[in-house]
Amino acid sequence: MRREQDLDHFFSPSSVAVVGATPNKAKGGYSIIANMLESFDGPVFPVNPGRDEILDNKCYPSVKDIPQAVELAIIFVPAAQVPTVLEDCAQAGVKAAVIESGGFAETGEEGRELQDRCAKIARAKGMRLWGPNCTGLVNTDPFIFTPFMRFPDLNQRLHKGNLGIIAQSGMLAAGFMIQYVLSGFFKVSKACAIGNKIDVDEVDVLRYLADDPSTEAVVAYLESIGDGQAFLDVAREMVAKKPLVILKGGRHEESARAALSHTASIAGSDKVVEGALRQAGVLRVEDFQDLMDLGKALSLSPRPFRLSSAEGNNIAIITVTGGGGVVTTDLARDDGLQVPPLEEKTLEQLRQVFPPWMAPANPVDIWPAVEQGGFEAFSAAIDAVVEDPRIDGVLLLTFSSRFVGQFPFEKMGERIKHAGKPLVSWVFGDARFFDVYRERMNAIGAPVYDNVRSSVMALAAYLHFSRIARADAAGSTAG
Amino acid sequence: MRREQDLDHFFSPSSVAVVGATPNKAKGGYSIIANMLESFDGPVFPVNPGRDEILDNKCYPSVKDIPQAVELAIIFVPAAQVPTVLEDCAQAGVKAAVIESGGFAETGEEGRELQDRCAKIARAKGMRLWGPNCTGLVNTDPFIFTPFMRFPDLNQRLHKGNLGIIAQSGMLAAGFMIQYVLSGFFKVSKACAIGNKIDVDEVDVLRYLADDPSTEAVVAYLESIGDGQAFLDVAREMVAKKPLVILKGGRHEESARAALSHTASIAGSDKVVEGALRQAGVLRVEDFQDLMDLGKALSLSPRPFRLSSAEGNNIAIITVTGGGGVVTTDLARDDGLQVPPLEEKTLEQLRQVFPPWMAPANPVDIWPAVEQGGFEAFSAAIDAVVEDPRIDGVLLLTFSSRFVGQFPFEKMGERIKHAGKPLVSWVFGDARFFDVYRERMNAIGAPVYDNVRSSVMALAAYLHFSRIARADAAGSTAG
Numbered sequence: 001m002r003r004e005q006d007l008d009h010f011f012s013p014s015s016v017a018v019v020g021a022t023p024n025k026a027k028g029g030y031s032i033i034a035n036m037l038e039s040f041d042g043p044v045f046p047v048n049p050g051r052d053e054i055l056d057n058k059c060y061p062s063v064k065d066i067p068q069a070v071e072l073a074i075i076f077v078p079a080a081q082v083p084t085v086l087e088d089c090a091q092a093g094v095k096a097a098v099i100e101s102g103g104f105a106e107t108g109e110e111g112r113e114l115q116d117r118c119a120k121i122a123r124a125k126g127m128r129l130w131g132p133n134c135t136g137l138v139n140t141d142p143f144i145f146t147p148f149m150r151f152p153d154l155n156q157r158l159h160k161g162n163l164g165i166i167a168q169s170g171m172l173a174a175g176f177m178i179q180y181v182l183s184g185f186f187k188v189s190k191a192c193a194i195g196n197k198i199d200v201d202e203v204d205v206l207r208y209l210a211d212d213p214s215t216e217a218v219v220a221y222l223e224s225i226g227d228g229q230a231f232l233d234v235a236r237e238m239v240a241k242k243p244l245v246i247l248k249g250g251r252h253e254e255s256a257r258a259a260l261s262h263t264a265s266i267a268g269s270d271k272v273v274e275g276a277l278r279q280a281g282v283l284r285v286e287d288f289q290d291l292m293d294l295g296k297a298l299s300l301s302p303r304p305f306r307l308s309s310a311e312g313n314n315i316a317i318i319t320v321t322g323g324g325g326v327v328t329t330d331l332a333r334d335d336g337l338q339v340p341p342l343e344e345k346t347l348e349q350l351r352q353v354f355p356p357w358m359a360p361a362n363p364v365d366i367w368p369a370v371e372q373g374g375f376e377a378f379s380a381a382i383d384a385v386v387e388d389p390r391i392d393g394v395l396l397l398t399f400s401s402r403f404v405g406q407f408p409f410e411k412m413g414e415r416i417k418h419a420g421k422p423l424v425s426w427v428f429g430d431a432r433f434f435d436v437y438r439e440r441m442n443a444i445g446a447p448v449y450d451n452v453r454s455s456v457m458a459l460a461a462y463l464h465f466s467r468i469a470r471a472d473a474a475g476s477t478a479g
Numbered sequence: 480m481r482r483e484q485d486l487d488h489f490f491s492p493s494s495v496a497v498v499g500a501t502p503n504k505a506k507g508g509y510s511i512i513a514n515m516l517e518s519f520d521g522p523v524f525p526v527n528p529g530r531d532e533i534l535d536n537k538c539y540p541s542v543k544d545i546p547q548a549v550e551l552a553i554i555f556v557p558a559a560q561v562p563t564v565l566e567d568c569a570q571a572g573v574k575a576a577v578i579e580s581g582g583f584a585e586t587g588e589e590g591r592e593l594q595d596r597c598a599k600i601a602r603a604k605g606m607r608l609w610g611p612n613c614t615g616l617v618n619t620d621p622f623i624f625t626p627f628m629r630f631p632d633l634n635q636r637l638h639k640g641n642l643g644i645i646a647q648s649g650m651l652a653a654g655f656m657i658q659y660v661l662s663g664f665f666k667v668s669k670a671c672a673i674g675n676k677i678d679v680d681e682v683d684v685l686r687y688l689a690d691d692p693s694t695e696a697v698v699a700y701l702e703s704i705g706d707g708q709a710f711l712d713v714a715r716e717m718v719a720k721k722p723l724v725i726l727k728g729g730r731h732e733e734s735a736r737a738a739l740s741h742t743a744s745i746a747g748s749d750k751v752v753e754g755a756l757r758q759a760g761v762l763r764v765e766d767f768q769d770l771m772d773l774g775k776a777l778s779l780s781p782r783p784f785r786l787s788s789a790e791g792n793n794i795a796i797i798t799v800t801g802g803g804g805v806v807t808t809d810l811a812r813d814d815g816l817q818v819p820p821l822e823e824k825t826l827e828q829l830r831q832v833f834p835p836w837m838a839p840a841n842p843v844d845i846w847p848a849v850e851q852g853g854f855e856a857f858s859a860a861i862d863a864v865v866e867d868p869r870i871d872g873v874l875l876l877t878f879s880s881r882f883v884g885q886f887p888f889e890k891m892g893e894r895i896k897h898a899g900k901p902l903v904s905w906v907f908g909d910a911r912f913f914d915v916y917r918e919r920m921n922a923i924g925a926p927v928y929d930n931v932r933s934s935v936m937a938l939a940a941y942l943h944f945s946r947i948a949r950a951d952a953a954g955s956t957a958g
Contacts, residue, residue: 107847108836172800172846172878176907183910223802249805252812286810288803288907289930321651323702324767326728331765333731357587367651368586399651428655428767431662451768 006128007200007208009096011139011190013072014042017063017094019085020076020101021046023054028100028148029076033057036074038154039145043068063092071095074136074146079103082132083117090125097122099132100148105196106133119198134195135174138181140188141214147178147193154182161187163299164209166220168194168202173221173288180292186299189215203230210238216302217243219295221288223250225273232276239281240472243298243465246277246284247291281468283461290457297424297447297458304469305462306420308389312467314338315459316385317363318378319397320370325363328397328426328452335460339363340390349384353377375403379411386419392466393422393459397452399429400437407437413444422462424448426455485607486679486687488575490618490669492551493521496542496573498564499555499580500525502533507579507627508555512536515553517633518624522547542571550574553615553625558582561611562596569604576601578611579627584675585612598677613674614653617660619667620693626657626672633661640666642778643688645699647673647681652700652767659771665778668694682709689717695781696722698774700767702729704752711755718760719951722777722944725756725763726770760947762940769936776903776926776937783948784941785899787868791946793817794938795864796842797857798876799849804842807876807905807931814939818842819869828863832856854882858890865898871945872901872938876931878908879916886916892923901941903927905934 021033033054036044045068046054049061060066063073063085073089075082079101089097104115115132122129130136136146140160151157163186167174174193181188189212192205202222209215218238225231225248238244250256251270277284285291315337319325329339342350342362350360353369353376364385369377378396385391394416398407416423423446427437438448449455500512512533515523524547525533528540539545542552542564552568554561558580568576583594594611601608609615615625619639630636642665646653653672660667668691671684681701688694697717704710704727717723729735730749756763764770794816798804808818821829821841829839832848832855843864848856857875864870873895877886895902902925906916917927928934 107834110836169800169802173802175878176800179908179910221802223805247806249802249809251809254812254818255805255808286806286813287930287932288806289932321648321655323648323652323700323728326702326734327726327765327767329734330728330730333733334765339733355586357589399654429658431658451766453766453768 017045017070017073019047031148031150035145039143063088073097076100086121096128098130098136102133104132129199131195135193138191157182162216164215164218165191186296207234217298219245222248236280245294293454301445304466305422307392315393316391317395318381320367322365324397331456346388353380375406379408382415386421396425400433404433409440424459496524496549496552498526510627510629514624518622542567552576555579565600575607577609577615581612583611608678610674614672617670636661641695643694643697644670665775686713696777698724701727715759724773772933780924783945784901786871793819794872795870796874797860799846803876810935825867832859854885858887861894865900875904879912883912888919903938
């Protein structure tokens with residue numbers, strides 16, 4: 001039996017009970033039932049012994065009283081009541097339960113014992129458990145949204161997407177990611193906040209997302225890795241098929257100690273973790289913002305790009321500010337990228353749009369050409385560099401202003417699509433026009449950031465996963 | 480004669496001529512005259528041989544025709560006409576000129592010769608020159624705003640401030656900084672975009688800002704340093720009195736080469752630059768965003784804080800998310816900060832607000848205390864850690880939501896003010912409430928960022944400059 005198929009009970013159940021549902025809008029139990037009624041297509045049963053009806057739906061005193069089969073239970077009641085609820089669920093033939101309540105292992109010995117009792121009840125009946133101490137999960141196809149924070153107009157804010165998110169953490173960091181999911185910053189396939197990992201853990205959800213056809217890339221925030229070998233095996237397998245980015249704290253002795261005291265599990269020697277992740281081809285980042293920024297990039301363009309240089313890490317910088325080109329070259333070198341000289345053929349092509357006094361080079365200082373020939377100089381320059389066999393990707397530094405509509409977005413899009421190479425952009429200038437620029441660029445598959453470092457990081461990530469795909473393809477051919 | 484006093488001609492002239500003024504709103508010459516008429520308190524004379532009147536002001540064919548004395552000329556005419564304009568200025572007794580036009584040394588040999596001719600004319604008459612190929616300068620006390628970009632409601636957007644900005648660069652990177660100046664992100668005393676540095680250079684403006692009583696901190700974006708020794712002498716002298724942060728590209732061989740081809744001057748061996756800057760106590764950053772973020776922090780709190788530990792680099796992290804504390808500890812260690820254990824007295828104080836099952840530590844995992852006792856737990860925790868003699872500064876990781884008004888901002892402000900220690904915050908969560916949180920925190924002198932890295936960088940900068948001040952004070956005492 002492939003254990004991971006059990007997770008379908010969580011991501012696409014046929015029916016759901018919400019234990020701890022309430023009409024009191026100040027409570028999490030209200031948010032869950034309201035969110036579920038709004039997002040979920042199948043039957044949703046509120047459970048609360050003190051109510052007859054919640055939001056126009058009949059309310060049941062216990063899961064056992066529900067007259068239909070229930071596949072998934074979402075539980076948000078005080079920790080001490082959870083074992084009883086689980087026994088009811090087990091008796092009613094419930095296949096899986098998301099426990100969102102806190103008050104378990106994260107609160108010390110007593111909570112840990114309670115958690116162990118829950119695990120035992122579920123194990124005896126073959127019921128899978130998710131949590132506790134978490135916001136649960138989101139699936140966008142079919143829709144299911146379990147978090148206990150209420151988001152009005154949920155259906156308008158949830159869109160089918162291709163990015164998988166894993167957030168092992170207490171509620172707050174997971175809540176942060178849910179905010180991103182709903183902000184439209186990227187489009188998500190599945191989001192998993194796995195909490196205390198009483199049963200379903202990072203290996204389970206990673207394996208599930210690796211096999212999930214609607215998930216094309218995964219970003220994960222992990223605090224501890226339980227079974228390191230199993231995790232690395234799944235990670236390696238995934239990276240051969242889709243990008244995986246991980247934020248894992250505990251790189252220094254002090255932070256590893258903090259991780260140890262904060263989570264119940266062992267954080268593991270970071271040097272071992274670091275080496276193993278790198279060998280598996282996983283990209284590791286250092287800040288929550290980095291994880292979200294790479295999620296954006298990989299969601300926009302998850303598939304590997306065509307690398308034309310042997311190294312696969314050579315970029316062209318096209319910039320409206322010479323100084324910006326210098327700063328970007330520094331950050332690119334820090335991230336292991338090269339900014340090589342362009343081919344003579346490419347330089348010749350650039351000379352066509354450059355003023356006669358200006359010698360083209362890499363970084364491509366494009367502003368004099370724009371002053372001379374208008375915004376078409378941008379697509380002309382992209383056209384030139386993407387055909388250069390020394391160049392694997394393009395970084396565009398530009399500005400936003402009321403003239404932002406003049407950028408030749410479609411042409412730029414055709415050029416990079418034809419060449420199969422990635423384009424990432426830093427934008428500065430008049431912030432009122434950032435959104436327009438970002439939307440138009442995203443439409444051609446190019447992520448946009450408001451700082452150089454994130455732009456370089458995104459381009460480096462694209463090339464990193466493209467190199468892995470190339471090596472993998474070469475390995476397959478050789479084999 | 481102290482050369483830098485000449486710069487008063489630029490920053491607080493008694494009268495100004497705008498050569499190249501035009502009523503054509505599409506032109507930079509319109510923006511300059513409109514901005515100057517709006518921002519400048521003294522007489523402003525438009526100069527343009529083809530017009531009788533511009534914006535209801537009498538227009539003169541040449542500077543020589545202006546019936547009053549002109550102290551400063553702002554010049555925005557085609558490069559080839561600039562020498563003649565300068566000769567007119569010299570004849571009319573003009574003391575200084577800002578040349579904003581491009582088309583000089585940055586365009587090659589011919590432009591360089593033109594630039595040399597301008598320098599010669601000015602030198603012969605003792606007239607100081609600023610630029611060319613730049614946006615000029617901003618002073619907020621008295622107001623003067625020379626850039627050729629038009630910003631309506633300039634007077635509402637310009638506020639007196641304490642941050643000095645230097646941007647040696649072509650127009651675009653300087654334009655980026657002007658946008659920040661006007662956005663209200665920080666409050667500026669003087670902004671200097673020095674362009675090709677035909678005469679006034681980075682050493683001149685740095686020395687001027689070092690002596691300027693309204694400037695309390697300086698951030699500088701430099702592409703090249705002409706006279707390294709002179710620059711370092713001024714920088715060292717400044718850092719003893721006020722913080723100085725520099726972004727200078729060219730850290731890698733490839734970027735140094737790009738810098739060389741982009742600017743006319745020699746970029747210098749970066750290793751020498753790096754070592755000398757560090758020795759002078761200057762803080763060097765890597766991205767434009769970092770420079771702006773530190774500008775914000777130093778503008779809010781330019782003066783040194785009270786360090787209580789011997790190392791002066793020990794921080795307490797107060798966090799609503801345990802995992803956030805771990806990630807932050809990693810980034811803090813990367814930046815040379817320590818996250819030491821707290822004193823027993825501090826732990827005892829924290830136990831008063833912590834639930835019994837939770838043992839306080841550093842990072843201070845505050846969420847269970849907030850759940851138990853409400854938002855007052857934040858000020859209680861700050862109160863405890865700022866009095867700990869092992870702690871020099873505080874990083875607060877928290878979230879924004881519709882309850883953001885419940886934060887005890889005033890109490891937190893009193894605590895840190897009383898202790899004389901810095902507080903910096905990372906905020907995540909519901910972005911609709913970021914602005915409220917940021918404004919309230921800024922009002923108590925605490926900068927707020929939406930990513931951990933910037934928060935850590937700001938706190939590290941505060942402690943860096945406080946250590947220099949302490950060492951300096953100790954040196955003075957010893958001497």
